[in-house]
Each structure stands twice: as structure tokens, then as C-alpha cells.
Amino acid sequence: MLLNLRLTMESGQPPEFLWQRRGSRYFRMLETRAELWQEGGKLRYSGCSHEYVRRMLRLGDELEEIYGVLCRDEVLSRAVRSFRGLRLTLSDPWETLVAFLCSVNSNIPRIKRCVQAIMGMAGGRMPAPEVLVEAELKHARLGFREKFIRRSAAMVAEGALYGIEKLDFQEAKRELMNLPGVGEKVAECVLLFGYGFLEAFPVDVWIARAMRHYFGVAPRRIASFAERWEPYQGYAQQYLYMLAREELKP
Template identity: 35%
Template sequence: MITKRTDNFDIDQICVSGQCFRMERTAGGTYSVIAGDRYVEVAQEEDRCTFYCGAEEFEAFWRDYFDLSNDYGAYIESIDTKDEYLRKAAEVGSGIRILRQDLWEMTASFLISQQNNITRIRKCISNICEKYGEKKEALSGSTYYAFPRPEALAELGEDDLKECNLGYRSKYVVRTARSITSGEADLDYIRSLPYPEAKAELLKLYGIGEKVADCICLFALHELDAFPVDTHISQALKRHYRRGFPKRRYNGYRGVMQQYIFYYELNGKP
């Protein structure tokens, strides 16, 4: 295990921030995190975080995954002092960081997220991982399931994932898996593109609209200018930013502000 002191990092806030669906609080008070085919447990006491993995794995993967090298305090300090709403949202959600997640996993996950709630999304993803993902063993001896590769889903019938409670979203995931395995969609190519071009390519995939494309850009490609607008964000913008959100002020990290607003609306408001 490895222990780090980190400002602006709160594993519980990240867990319920709506950007990841395979992180959960365990009975022992730690948090289990599955990313692709990797697994780690994290415990936190104030700014002291313990990652139950080796130092080499932490440096090779988990440091970047949790975006620990980025200065989120600077983002918060840059908020307009006159914007009381955003300053409060950032204060409440100051431990949120934008995770660097796998592009395929986020594409499938946010296809599943449409017209869905977080609890149900987690269950749907858990179902497809247990049915189609590779069974693996953590260092602790516990078992978990890797996120299924596109090849594992591409040969399914379009309605087969309804058995995993995906409903009409089944065809979205299956058709996208087929596009990737056939070469029609090239994830490596999408990763190489700047934000606007990457979003345009994602919009070509079946079932992906503006909000989902922006979620994938923000949470998988780490394009921090992506600003997904769902119902909660739309309502917050109408209440607090009648002339529009000041995106120009936060150029380069608008998505961080979006996460503060999203978390505040769902979890942090008194």
C-alpha cells in the first residue's frame, strides 16, 4: 500500500459525483474502485489517503487515473468572487477530481446512463460485467469482474443486454461495440483528436447525443473544456446564469466547474 497527503481530494465526493459507476463504499469504510480490468481500494482520513496497491502500480496507473498531479486548488481560486453560487458549489465539492477513465468503458457506460439514475446505472454495469467480463482476483483475495471488451458484446443480439436490465439501451451498446470491432469507429484515432473533432466522431456512434458525447470527452478523454448539460445542469443554469454560463472565464477547465455544479445540485445543496 501507499499513503499520500493530497489537497482537494475526497474519495466519497468522487464516488457520488456521477462520473464513475464502478466505485463504491465497502462495509469496512474503504472504497473499492474498478477501472477496466484493474482494482484498488482507497481509505481516507482528512487529507491522508491510502491506496492499497504497490508503489509501482500507483505511479504507473492510479496517480493519473485520479488526476492527482493537477492543481484543483488553482481552479477554485480562479472563480469569480462575485459568483456566490459557483463559489459555494466549489466549496461544497472541493474534493472532486476529473478521473482519467477508459474510452470504451465510458462510451458504453454513458450510453447506459441515458434516461437513467445513478443507482440503476451502477446495477446495469455490474450486471454486464458479471455476465460478459473476465473474472479476476484482487490482492486482497476478493474477486471482481473486468469491464467487458467490445469483442465480448459485438456478437450479441441487439436485445440481449435487456437481460442485464439495459432496456432499449441494449441496442446502443451492442451496435457501438460492433462499430468498434469492425473498425468503423477507431478509438485510438478518437483519442488523438482535439476536443471538437473527438466529440464530432463520437456523435457518429449510434445512440450518442450532445450530452453523452461531452460526458465521454470529459471523463474518458480528459477534455476539461467539455461541459455536459443534462436536466440538472440546465435547470441550474436557468436559475443562476440567465445570460449564459461564463465559459470564456474558465477556458481550459470548464468541465471542472460543471462537476462542482452537478455535485452541488445532486448531493451538496443544504
């Protein structure tokens, strides 16, 4: 089983915000305290089921097949060489939505602080939407994101996420973008990391930078250009994101 747990858990995906690292282990509260680690390449876990881990780390994805698609160009080949074993992850849609509402015009360390502050109010668990609506959030220092999160929580409490997983990608994206604070980028992140739509290709500043620098592609043409990696645009995006952060530091 090809897996680099550390890369996967610390690559700007929801688990980086939802889990905490102690030494080389990762933990969070689920029904009880869950823990994840790797010993000699072998994945170990406690406090959660095998099915849970398999789903969150997408262990069913055939990385070698995916690499075959990504490696059609030299840039992604280099990214695959550098980040072999990095997997996409799948988290709870509501948790994913909150995390990426926190991500708006922010940075990884602060996103994590915000998410952990929100979960800290509920014993380390993500508060249910109807709880978050009424919660005192000043202490989480969410800034202008607080009203987005509160208003989105109200809509989710009224069923805004119900049935999203049954829609096709474009319909689901349109639905998500009805939520306050959810634009194209956040919607695609939720679809990719919270619903598992591998055709999603979220465009943040790093991806925009990478597409221009490596491929000479302007922002408007990114989505269609990314079709070269179909049906694994989401994987291409994650590897490109990591490569850009390593090679294109401003």
C-alpha cells in the same frame, strides 16, 4: 494533497459506476482486485500502481488554481466551499462510453446496476467491445439502451475510438457522435471523463436547470456562457452539478 475520496468516487462520475464501495473502501477488478481508501486524509491503495491512481484521480490537477478560476462568480464559490476536495476523474474510454450509454434517460442507481450487470458477465471486468457485441444482455435490463450499446460496441470493435485522443475537442466530439446512442451530452461526458478534455461541459437536466436558475442562461447559450470558466469548464460543470443536486431538488 487536497482530495475528498468519497465525494470524488460518488459524484456521478464513471468510478461511481465502475467501482463498488464496501464500508469506506472502494474496490474493483483490474488485472487483479484493486482497492482504494483514505486514512486520516492520506490516500491508500492496493492492487494497482501509484501511476494508475494518480491518473484516475487526476492528482496532478492543481485544485487551488482551478478554484481561482471557478470562484470568479458567487455560485461556483459556494459550490467550491461545499465540495472542496472533489476531483474530476479519468477512466478508460471504452468503459466510460459504456457507462454513459447506460446513463441515457436513466438515474445514478440504475446506471450503476446496468454497468455492474454488464461487468458481472465477465468476472467483474468490462467486456471487450467484440465480446459485448455477441453477449447476452437481457439480464442486464438495459431497456432501449441495449441496441445502442451493442451497435456502438460493434463500431468500437472496428476501431471507432482509435486515435480519438489525438484529435482536438470539436473533431473528437464529432467522431464520438457518429456512434449510435451518443448525442452531445454523452459525447462530452466521454471526452471529459474518458479522455480528459477539461473544456468539455456536458449538459444534463441538472446542469440545464442550474444554468437557468443561477445564471438565467437558456440552453442554447450554455456552451458559450461556460467559457467564463475556461480552461476548466469540466470542473465548473462537476461542481455545478453537485450544487444543483443539493440545492435544486425538484
